[in-house]
Amino acid sequence: MDVRTLCLGILTFGDATGYEIKKAFEDRLGLLYDASFGSIYPALNKLTEQGLISCREESQDHRPDKKVYSVTQEGQLEFIKHLQRKPKADKYRSDTLATMMFAHLLSPGKVATLLDNYIETCEENIATLSEGCDMKSSLSEKFLCGFGIAVKTASINYIRENRHLIEAESLLADSAAE
Amino acid sequence: MDVRTLCLGILTFGDATGYEIKKAFEDRLGLLYDASFGSIYPALNKLTEQGLISCREESQDHRPDKKVYSVTQEGQLEFIKHLQRKPKADKYRSDTLATMMFAHLLSPGKVATLLDNYIETCEENIATLSEGCDMKSSLSEKFLCGFGIAVKTASINYIRENRHLIEAESLLADSAAE
DNA sequence: CTGTGCATGTAAATCGTTACATGATTGC
DNA sequence: GCAATCATGTAACGATTTACATGCACAG
Numbered sequence: 001m002d003v004r005t006l007c008l009g010i011l012t013f014g015d016a017t018g019y020e021i022k023k024a025f026e027d028r029l030g031l032l033y034d035a036s037f038g039s040i041y042p043a044l045n046k047l048t049e050q051g052l053i054s055c056r057e058e059s060q061d062h063r064p065d066k067k068v069y070s071v072t073q074e075g076q077l078e079f080i081k082h083l084q085r086k087p088k089a090d091k092y093r094s095d096t097l098a099t100m101m102f103a104h105l106l107s108p109g110k111v112a113t114l115l116d117n118y119i120e121t122c123e124e125n126i127a128t129l130s131e132g133c134d135m136k137s138s139l140s141e142k143f144l145c146g147f148g149i150a151v152k153t154a155s156i157n158y159i160r161e162n163r164h165l166i167e168a169e170s171l172l173a174d175s176a177a178e
Numbered sequence: 179m180d181v182r183t184l185c186l187g188i189l190t191f192g193d194a195t196g197y198e199i200k201k202a203f204e205d206r207l208g209l210l211y212d213a214s215f216g217s218i219y220p221a222l223n224k225l226t227e228q229g230l231i232s233c234r235e236e237s238q239d240h241r242p243d244k245k246v247y248s249v250t251q252e253g254q255l256e257f258i259k260h261l262q263r264k265p266k267a268d269k270y271r272s273d274t275l276a277t278m279m280f281a282h283l284l285s286p287g288k289v290a291t292l293l294d295n296y297i298e299t300c301e302e303n304i305a306t307l308s309e310g311c312d313m314k315s316s317l318s319e320k321f322l323c324g325f326g327i328a329v330k331t332a333s334i335n336y337i338r339e340n341r342h343l344i345e346a347e348s349l350l351a352d353s354a355a356e
Numbered sequence: 357c358t359g360t361g362c363a364t365g366t367a368a369a370t371c372g373t374t375a376c377a378t379g380a381t382t383g384c
Numbered sequence: 385g386c387a388a389t390c391a392t393g394t395a396a397c398g399a400t401t402t403a404c405a406t407g408c409a410c411a412g
Contacts, residue, residue, distance in 0.1 A: 001276050002399070009280050019363055032276055039400050041365055062409060064363040080283050087273035087292070089299070095265035097325065098179050098210055102187050103318045105258050114265065121267070139347040140281045146343075147275065147336055154332030158325055165321040180371070197391055217372055219393055240381060242391040 001082075003035045004043040008052060008079045011071045018044055018067065028141060031129075031148045044069055052078050103166050104173035111170040115163050122152045179260075181213045182221040186230055186257045189249045196222055196245065206319060209307070209326045222247055230256050281344050282351035289348040293341050300330045 001009075010016065010024045018040050025035050035043075044067075047053045052075035059065045071079070096118045103111050126149050133145040179187075188194065188202045196218050203213050213221075222245075225231045230253030237243045249257070274296045281289055304327050311323040 001273055004399095006276070009276075012280065012283060017363075018365090019361095028279060029276065032270060032272055036401055037364075038366080038402070045365095060362090062362095064406095064408070066363060076283075079280075083277055083280060083284060084288070087277055087296075090270070090272040090274070092210060092268070092270050092329070094210055094268040095179055096268070097322060098184070098207065099261055099265055101206060101318050101322060102190065102257075102261060104316075105190060105254075106261060110262070118265075138282075139343040140279050143340055143343040143347075144275060144279060146340055147333070150332050150336035151270070151329055154328050155325070158328035162321055162324055165317040165324075169317040169321075195391075196393090197389095214373055215392075216374070216394080223393090238390090241389095242378095242380065244391060 001033070003039045004046060005079065005082055006033060006035065007040060007043045008047060008071065008075055008082075011053060011069055012076060012079060015068050015070045017069065021069075027132075028144075031144060047075065051075075100166050103169040106170050108167055108170045108174055111167055112163075115159055115166070119156050119159055122156050126152050179211065181211075181217045182224060183257070183260055184211060184213070185218060185221045186225060186249065186253055186260075189231060189247055190254060190257060193246050193248045195247070199247075205310075206322075209322060225253065229253075278344050281347040284348050286345055286348045286352055289345055290341075293337055293344070297334050297337060300334050304330050 006025070006029065007021055010021050010028070013024070016024065018037065021040055021044075022035065022037060025033065025040075044053065044055075048055050048069070051072060053069045053071055055067050055069050057065060057067050096114055099106070099114060100111070106114075129145050129148045129152070133142055133149070136142050136145060184203070184207065185199055188199050188206070191202070194202065196215065199218055199222075200213065200215060203211065203218075222231065222233075226233050226247070229250060231247045231249055233245050233247050235243060235245050274292055277284070277292060278289070284292075307323050307326045307330070311320055311327070314320050314323060
């Protein structure tokens, strides 16, 4: 799903400014998708052009003016139509795991450190998600949060139980290099 | 990791043509990364320009000529240097899961179908990975394969146990719409 | 007085896919 | 005869990030 579509979707939860949409990306979809201002603002302009959202300007005291966006009927319909499409396959990108494919080029110490750091990051993710999970209002947010926790927990367990495989590969290459 | 770097890495396993590198992406990294010819061939040309790989042309009987690439010493060093860098955070992109965030706009039937299909896809992934896992020669490949299986298995279990959350959200919105 | 939060935007650069272009061989 | 596999490449297009540009308010 591209930023444009996701912005439209986020606005179905209620009116918001570009700035708030950025936060919604972090809060609601942080696990899956993110977007920078450089993609959000142009996306909002395009959606407005297309009549899928509307915009009203509000001036504030002690704050910069803001543009509050709302979904139009066409926008809501367009988004629902988009949701009917066959979802694309998941994609899991991991620099660390990719690096592990080249364990034959790394020292056993480096491999161990990478795996330790990876586990640590997963644990931090779980902590953040657990914290957030209770605060979330909607069931779907709890669902996604829990999904993240489940996947990260499984990742940690797998690595703890199988890191010897990758560490062996590195050792092997290391001794061969002598 | 970008395609250029990954091509360099794949070549550390042995010489290969662009075509074979494409297959290596599928075989070794299919779970994590993929690349099209449109990115591989230009990457190989650039790496050659930079002197990180070298190229020899081989003509074949009954087959088109091919260009076989090898990593140079500089290339190997450059790649190892790249591996030392702090790996970027993992990113899990899922259209299906993102769609679930908008369950309030979907019929309960649609949500159920999406989840069923998602589980089915995960099961297919697991089957493919299990099959492949035995055939893999290197320990690191087995490790990655196993990782995929572990994550997908955890995903399925989580969804089976928690799909009621998301299905409730959809039902709620559905009844409110009446 | 410095960083953080609020608030919006543009332009350049990066990275990648898709589609096109070409062409032989092998298996069904 | 048609699809698949082998084999290489370019060009158009799309999406997104990064860096830049601006500016006020509040807390430590």
